[in-house]
Amino acid sequence: MFDKILVANRGEIALRIIRACKELGIKTVAVYSEADKETLHVKHADETYCLGPPSSNKSYLNIPSIISVADMAGVDAIHPGYGFLSENAYFAEVCETCGIKFIGPSAESMEQMGDKSIARETMIEAGVPVVPGTEGGLSGLEEAVETADEIGYPVIVKAAFGGGGRGMRTAQNEDDLKQAIQTASSEAEAAFGNAEVYLEKYIEEPRHIEFQIIADEHGNVVHLGERDCSIQRRHQKVIEEAPSPALDVDLREEMGQAAVKAAEAVNYANAGTVEFLLDKHNNYYFIEMNTRIQVEHPVTELVTGIDLIKEQIRIASGKELGYTQEDIEINGAAIECRINAEDPDKDFRPSPGQLEEYIIPGGFGVRIDSCAYPGYLIPPHYDSMVAKLITHGNDREEARRRMLRALDEFEISGIKTTIPFHKLVLNNAFFQQGEFYTNFIQRRIIGEL
Ligand code: ADP
Numbered sequence: 107m108f109d110k111i112l113v114a115n116r117g118e119i120a121l122r123i124i125r126a127c128k129e130l131g132i133k134t135v136a137v138y139s140e141a142d143k144e145t146l147h148v149k150h151a152d153e154t155y156c157l158g159p160p161s162s163n164k165s166y167l168n169i170p171s172i173i174s175v176a177d178m179a180g181v182d183a184i185h186p187g188y189g190f191l192s193e194n195a196y197f198a199e200v201c202e203t204c205g206i207k208f209i210g211p212s213a214e215s216m217e218q219m220g221d222k223s224i225a226r227e228t229m230i231e232a233g234v235p236v237v238p239g240t241e242g243g244l245s246g247l248e249e250a251v252e253t254a255d256e257i258g259y260p261v262i263v264k265a266a267f268g269g270g271g272r273g274m275r276t277a278q279n280e281d282d283l284k285q286a287i288q289t290a291s292s293e294a295e296a297a298f299g300n301a302e303v304y305l306e307k308y309i310e311e312p313r314h315i316e317f318q319i320i321a322d323e324h325g326n327v328v329h330l331g332e333r334d335c336s337i338q339r340r341h342q343k344v345i346e347e348a349p350s351p352a353l354d355v356d357l358r359e360e361m362g363q364a365a366v367k368a369a370e371a372v373n374y375a376n377a378g379t380v381e382f383l384l385d386k387h388n389n390y391y392f393i394e395m396n397t398r399i400q401v402e403h404p405v406t407e408l409v410t411g412i413d414l415i416k417e418q419i420r421i422a423s424g425k426e427l428g429y430t431q432e433d434i435e436i437n438g439a440a441i442e443c444r445i446n447a448e449d450p451d452k453d454f455r456p457s458p459g460q461l462e463e464y465i466i467p468g469g470f471g472v473r474i475d476s477c478a479y480p481g482y483l484i485p486p487h488y489d490s491m492v493a494k495l496i497t498h499g500n501d502r503e504e505a506r507r508r509m510l511r512a513l514d515e516f517e518i519s520g521i522k523t524t525i526p527f528h529k530l531v532l533n534n535a536f537f538q539q540g541e542f543y544t545n546f547i548q549r550r551i552i553g554e555l
Pocket of ligand 1: 237309
């Protein structure tokens with residue numbers, strides 16, 4: 107097992123990883139930017155090093171600085187968390203060259219899934235269903251028009267290296283298509299430094315269903331069931347739950363097997379997530395694989411009892427899974443609300459600043475993953491998440507009621523948060539019945555804000 111791990115991230119996920127290391131008896135090294143001196147991930151680590159100014163490029167994305175710290179501190183491994191360098195194959199390669207274990211999949215697996223248009227091709231070859239569309243990246247308008255005519259409108263143009271719901275545009279007809287390609291590619295170029303786009307059929311009112319994969323470095327792959335992440339705002343997840351109210355045992359098994367096949371096709375090791383869209387006729391289509399731990403991993407942990415961060419560390423240290431698909435049981439239901447520093451009344455405008463009151467909920471089945479405390483200053487430089495509030499119940503209705511109770515107990519002042527918005531969703535009759543699709547917020551909630 108490793109002796110010392112550097113956590114190349116910030117905020118709640120850095121703290122989450124440090125907590126897992128402590129329980130495993132592993133020493134921890136935190137890195138931080140000048141904006142994060144007072145954060146809890148720095149407070150709880152055994153050693154801390156400042157990387158530089160707040161800007162991500164100069165701190166959490168600064169590979170030479172992070173590697174120098176790793177070298178100086180003498181760590182065996184680096185955990186990248188999510189975001190920042192977590193899906194950067196070059197970083198994984200640099201770690202390997204420097205004799206430091208990257209806690210995640212191999213650079214090759216990351217590369218194969220990192221370009222979403224190549225990932226589509228790989229999945230087609232592996233026999234995993236993908237959304238109808240172009241085979242690889244779009245060569246130009248002509249190919250786009252041809253493909254769209256073939257598969258039928260509406261279509262969606264997507265950035266090959268996209269993430270976070272950016273670089274995506276829909277087109278209702280041929281007239282829209284040219285504009286959609288232009289906008290999506292220039293957004294992709296600006297956000298991801300690569301203008302490549304591809305085209306998919308736009309699935310009307312799908313659910314976003316993703317499977318948690320866990321694989322060791324000896325070829326054992328299992329899935330830990332699904333998460334339903336259909337509650338999204340602008341293609342970004344805001345509430346996630348496990349299991350999905352839309353899946354029965356047979357569909358879970360079928361999609362789970364497809365997810366395992368997807369991971370095997372790229373010789374995947376460590377934790378990863380295979381994302382699908384599910385249409386109203388129970389057809390499912392691969393959209394992408396995320397080659398890292400995800401924000402919403404706690405809902406899977408609560409229903410399976412498996413600590414995913416510890417598993418990532420164990421697997422990276424060369425250990426075998428030690429369980430098979432038959433050993434995995436789903437117990438009860440869990441829901442996660444991402445509490446963001448945003449003003450739901452003002453189109454979710456970011457609301458960074460200092461927390462005055464910060465009174466957290468507690469009790470049976472309530473978990474909070476957060477770096478915040480009373481007086482904590484949420485810096486404007488990074489994402490706007492204040493806390494992840496997660497509840498577990500014997501069934502979905504208990505988890506839902508528990509979440510509403512916990513949201514009522516949660517008191518944050520000094521900044522605006524999305525707590526009132528989450529209450530609206532959790533109280534909505536369609537949500538309560540499990541009847542929702544990716545357009546739920548637009549259709550059922552926006553009017554009520
Ligand atoms: P990102 O990597 O930016 O998160 P994804 O490919 O995972 O992009 O898609 C994010 C969300 O966008 C999906 O959960 C879904 O709501 C929507 N979406 C993506 N592709 C399609 C599609 N072909 N049809 C309908 N909605 C889609």
